[in-house]
Amino acid sequence: MTRSxxxxxxxxxxxxxxxxxxxxxxxxxxxxxxxxGTGCAGKPAAxxxxxxxxxxxxxxxxxxxxxxxxxxxxxxxxxPGLPPEIQQWVQAGAQGLQQLIPPGLLPPGMLGGxxxxxxxxxxxxxxxxxxxxxxxxxxxxxxxxxxxxxEDLGKIFGDDSNFDSNQANCMYAEMGLAWSSxxxxxxxxxxxxxxxxxxxxxxxPHPNTGMKPNTVKKLSEVVQKxxxxxx
Numbered sequence: 001m002t003r004s005x006x007x008x009x010x011x012x013x014x015x016x017x018x019x020x021x022x023x024x025x026x027x028x029x030x031x032x033x034x035x036x037g038t039g040c041a042g043k044p045a046a047x048x049x050x051x052x053x054x055x056x057x058x059x060x061x062x063x064x065x066x067x068x069x070x071x072x073x074x075x076x077x078x079x080p081g082l083p084p085e086i087q088q089w090v091q092a093g094a095q096g097l098q099q100l101i102p103p104g105l106l107p108p109g110m111l112g113g114x115x116x117x118x119x120x121x122x123x124x125x126x127x128x129x130x131x132x133x134x135x136x137x138x139x140x141x142x143x144x145x146x147x148x149x150x151e152d153l154g155k156i157f158g159d160d161s162n163f164d165s166n167q168a169n170c171m172y173a174e175m176g177l178a179w180s181s182x183x184x185x186x187x188x189x190x191x192x193x194x195x196x197x198x199x200x201x202x203x204x205p206h207p208n209t210g211m212k213p214n215t216v217k218k219l220s221e222v223v224q225k226x227x228x229x230x231x
Contacts, residue, residue: 044158045205050181051154056144058226059129059176061136063193085168089193129176130187130200136173142226144177152222153177156215157188157197160206167196167210175223192216 043049064086082090128135144150156162173189180186187200195216196209211219 042155044154045160047179047181047183047186047202048154048158048205050183051158051179052147052151054150054179054181056150056153056177056179058142058144059138059178060140060227061129061173061176061189062139063136063172063174063191065137083170083172083193085170086172086193130178130189131185132187132200134171136176136189138176140227144226146225149222149225150179152218156218156222158205160208162212162215162218163197163206163208164210164212165208166212167208168194170194171196171198173198190219 044051064083126137129138129141144153170193171189171191172193173191174193175190177188177190178186183202186202189198189200191197195211197204197211198209
């Protein structure tokens with residue numbers, strides 16, 4: 001009778017070796033992918049990834065300047081002479097950021113203001129931000145000295161999940177941000193009243209520019225530290 005040839009242990013070893021090697025490679029790939037995902041997840045998109053280590057300046061801007069020859073007409077329930085987006089923002093409490101409302105923008109007594117202020121006037125010779133038009137009168141500015149605040153700003157603006165398409169078709173900027181990176185000088189406009197941001201000097205890295213409600217909340221907390229109420 002013809003006997004089938006026996007399979008020696010030497011012949012079995014390569015098969016087991018290949019199986020073990022394949023499992024190790026698969027495990028290594030999974031670990032590698034997890035490591036890559038973890039490493040990239042917390043990194044802001046460029047150029048916001050440089051904010052933490054850059055010299056940055058924040059600006060408080062006059063979001064609206066009435067035309068020199070404007071004759072404001074009061075509509076029922078409206079603030080004379082103001083665009084509807086700013087009116088809605090102000091009447092909603094300016095999202096708790098009353099310090100970003102330009103002096104003289106509102107009639108006396110609104111939002112608890114008891115001190116009469118000079119009516120808002122156009123200031124064509126005032127310092128302006130950003131360097132390219134259209135730009136806005138600078139009301140005040142402050143260096144962002146706190147590294148944690150710069151890091152917070154980088155995370156807010158550098159994460160595409162903080163933005164959607166829910167925005168108004170306008171740009172009345174209450175805040176500006178400037179910093180330098182290897183890519184050059186970066187300037188950013190932030191409009192709370194229009195619920196959107198606008199990049200100057202660099203390409204906006206996300207598909208959308210509208211700020212989500214939680215984005216506004218996080219950014220408002222940073223603004224309170226940059227421009228404390230009463231300053």
